[in-house]
Amino acid sequence: MTLNKKKKNNSGQPRMVRQVNLQTVTRQMRRMELFSKIDLARELGISTTTMTKLFAQLEDTKLIERSPVEDTSFGRPKILYQLSPTLQVAAIVIDLQDTIICFSDLQGTIKPENQVKFPTGNNVDDLFSTIEREFKKLKQKLEAPCNVVGVCLPGLIEKETGQCMLNPNLHWLEGMRPAAHISRTLGIPAFVMHEETALSRAQLRTPDASSNYITMDFSAGVGMSVVVNGEHLSGGSGYAGEIGHIIMQPGGRPCGCGNRGCLETLASDRAFYNELQMTPEESLEALATRNPRATKIAGHVLEWQATGIAAAINIFNPDRVFVYSQLADAYPYYIEDMRLAVEKRTISLMYENCRIRTTHEGKQTGALLLTIDHLISTATGNID
Template identity: 35%
Template sequence: MDKSNRLKNDAVPKKSRVVPTLLRQMNVRRVLDALRRLGAVSRADLSRVTGISAPTMSKLVEELLQSGLIEADPEMRYATGRPSVMYRMATRSAQILGAVIGMRECAVLATGLDGEIDDRRSRTFATPDSYDALLRTLAAELTAIHKLVEAPCLGVGLSLPGLIKAAAGEMVLSPNIHYLDGRCPGTDLGQLLQLPVVAVQEEHGLCLAERMFGAARGVEHFAMLDISDGLGMGVISGGRLIAGSDGFGGEIGHMTAKLGGELCGCGNRGCLETLATDLAFTRALARRTGRALTMDEIIRDAQAGKLVIEPEINDVLDYLAIGIGTVVNVFNPAMLFVYGRLFAARDGLFDTLVRRVGEHALRPSLQRCKIVRAQGSKRLGAIAAIISSHVNTLGPLLPA
């Protein structure tokens, strides 16, 4: 795609009406959190659970209705003297689209603002081998699922692997999909679809998803380690994402863990990413067995007792424990989420990992840190990114 022809303003998200002050932003977040948690809620109950006064709540609900983020559910009323209109996250009056770019597979999905994933509105396809083909396929697949439900689309969240210059949305380096280097996929896709597209670095998306829909609701200090293809990290400290001056922070996967080790997609050798991921595990097994197995096949065969996964799984867990111990020591998170699939290969693998972290982490920091598997997904990360953008909470959470 000729980048000079790009229409610059197309990918800038249209501002919802709900924006200006920090206080209002916090109030909006509280209302939406309550609706996500409780489902359909009356205005009076929203006031009660959020502590926001009735007149302010009236205005907020009106603005959220106009922005398309919530809708009235006329079917549901209850009597406290007189029937009340119930409000909920928009599921019929608006939809959002999400897309996840992975090293081998991409996913697209459409959901309501409640983030409920419906398999009928979710598709996957093999990652195309060129940038133009990727954009064309994404646009076609997103358009197709958009049409399944007759509701206006508020925008698209796009989860991307690699370093994204936060302000410009430019992919500076994608170690495992190099044709993205120097591109602005969010802007380019926005131009093709004529919709607002918000690009989010995949681990930042996972953090948003865990905070919006998962176990990190209300948690101010947490870290997310993504070990699926590459090894990425997002750290939320004091409610803010630690991203560094350009938004490139958190790349613990490219810490050297083995001098003179395997060549990494970033160009260096022996990066943690080459040793402690789902992909590293499948590659190590393939080297020994001479068979290239997918993670699904590995999980199936290992669980059935048909595939020996030692010593590869031991090595992966050892290196991963070093990585997690480092994160615990450096950032002192209250929770640490691990997003990956290899733990499904056998019962008890995650517990083994957590035990081994103790050999590398400072005890006081580790005692304060709960290490758990992530509940969110990159698909939810894409969805959370576009929702966040619409309520303008991306500001305090992600760098400007």
């Protein structure tokens, strides 16, 4: 997902290609419980020599291990491998309302007992001391060997340093380097990722996965992640995708970024709750039970969401758009209404070739998957 376009590996092959191959391999490993070098090489069209080298690296770093099971179906027994069943990764997802710490195996399986959630609050020292305390407690409870922690954040994050440069909804994190801080306090390597990249990564789990897709996040704010030909677009400074801060109504409602009338103030779940002046739970209940006022406000929010989606479709020509929004779940016939609204705003050829759907694969799943990707990349020397 995070690819470096400039650097090359020793073979002269763009690093990006190797990275994509590696992700394909590890994704396939996660799909198959047991796998052999030959079967995996054949399945993915990769040479057995390359696969043997990769297996050696992954076995050395204990990410995969030989399975006690052997495949003897064709005479000579075939050695089968499995992802390490004991190794765990952890992700810390810091969001506007809540922070979640979660552990998973190398399959990215989320279990309720492997996670803890607490309010993010509004004080940097309190947040990081709570993270430290809760992380240590959970790790001890799970007795989890954990080699890496992914830290998932909103806002603009400088890729090289991991520093929060601008955070419209959590200003007090600006100037911080959360991954470096967490790594120091926990004594475990940590790296930072953007929440929209995590959300986008999670969509590769869906049966509807594609190599040209857009993820639209309409939850606390409005964010977007774009994947074109399998490559995540990060932009020159890594800040691409901030569609939520395009001004739609000059002089409109104040936005956390300092401007007024941004798409985020009109199209997010939070905009819906604020306008309705109810809690998220009350708002969603009112919408699901077709309260007239909630329905009317949600209709306006949907129209703004459609404007954002249509702009993205016209610019990037994706074949899938994944919508992440609680309003979408509570809104009766959301997809039908959304399609009509988007159709009015797009070039029809692009609209016809694009499927819009809602998604429940969230930031937490994506953060864990990106952390697993990072662990495997690091182990095989493919650090981006």
